[in-house]
Amino acid sequence: MSTPATGQELGAFLRAHRALLQPADVGLAATGRRRTPGLRREEVASLSGVGLAWYTWLEQGRVSASRQVLEAVGRALRLDAAGLRHAMRLAGHHEPVPVDTDRAAAGRLAGTVRPVLDSWPASPAVLVDRHFDLLAWNAAWAALWGAPEAVPADRRNLMWLMAVDRRLRGVLPDWEPLAMNVFQHFRAQAGPALADPRTDQVYRRLEADAPELRHWWGCHSVAELTARTVLVEPPASAPSASPSAPSTPSTTRPRWSCCSPRPPPPTPPGWATWPPARRARRPEYQQPHRPHCPHQPLLCGSRRCARPPGG
Structure with missing residues (x-):
């Protein structure tokens, strides 16, 4: 699941997209002037089917979200496909990323691919x-x-x-x-x-x-x-x-x-x-x-x- 660093990054990502939405964008009625732009946390929580306290903790990086819950939050925030994939990766729902410790392997790969690249003299x-x-x-x-x-x-x-x-x-x-x-x-x-x-x-x-x-x-x-x-x-x-x-x-x-x-x-x-x-x-x-x-x-x-x- 997400680490503290990625949990905080996920929270910042969700907050930024929450600030982009207006109540009318998600079918809610306007409720007068707002002190901050975008939807309120309680509105996102209600649209996502989760509790306000839990969603607040999610934005603060204090809890982890399942794939299904994060998909619901993504729908509430109108995330596109790229944004939802990014949120999933930040939450830890992605294939493991290996540490690149073998630079020699990268060099061997470059040596193998270079003749292919050189065969395209007119195409950078x-x-x-x-x-x-x-x-x-x-x-x-x-x-x-x-x-x-x-x-x-x-x-x-x-x-x-x-x-x-x-x-x-x-x-x-x-x-x-x-x-x-x-x-x-x-x-x-x-x-x-x-x-x-x-x-x-x-x-x-x-x-x-x-x-x-x-x-x-x-x-x-x-x-x-x-x-x-x-x-x-x-x-x-x-x-x-x-x-x-x-x-x-x-x-x-x-x-x-x-x-x-x-x-x-x-x-x-x-x-x-x-x-x-x-x-x-x-x-x-x-x-x-x-x-x-x-x-x-x-x-x-x-x-x-x-x-x-x-x-």
Whole structure:
């Protein structure tokens, strides 16, 4: 079952999602002004079919929840599939995560997979472990994102690169949504291994090297890493659109990610003079915008998330 550390993390996760809901969201009548945002504990307890005292202890990390009870709490809090899986892992309902003590085994695996990655000369590809540490990559990856060998070994991590590496940010004009998605997936992966030394080290490196994103590191949002198309601007070349397709194996095994570059569609004649309404009907030609922090502000408790850049 959950340890004290993961129990407190589960409580914080539930509190953050409780604060996102209004009574109308769950079919309850409004009862006047509330001192704090979101549902009250007694409302969540009633919707979940548990006692108020027990639910209070659950948020405080003082009790453990069965899978069935946690599913009921997840339904009350309107958790999506990724959020419910994360809550289950925090509560201890997950497959055991082995301690990575045999680094030689990881090296042997990287050596086995590297020829496969090298067989894709036009597709940047990388193999990462459950901590998102880079185990192997091909020449196309190094040419696009930068050579991982130039990064210290303790920072040779996909999440660290997304957050800190200025070259990678320069290649991705719209890096923030992708970086947040990687972090949300990293957080979901780290859920059952909060006491893992490498997980703790990655978090400390992120806090030290990317202080401007400190409001991200305390965020409680989670998500699956999904395939998507991103615009990249390789050095000394024209922009291209790269569909990124991560694999989705077991949470305890290494995974690989592959990008297949393709050029964006040509801009129609007279695009610059088109009125906004006409442009909006052709989203495939839209240039990516740089949004403000894409996660819910209440999930990380930071006012900064609610403000657009420069606001």
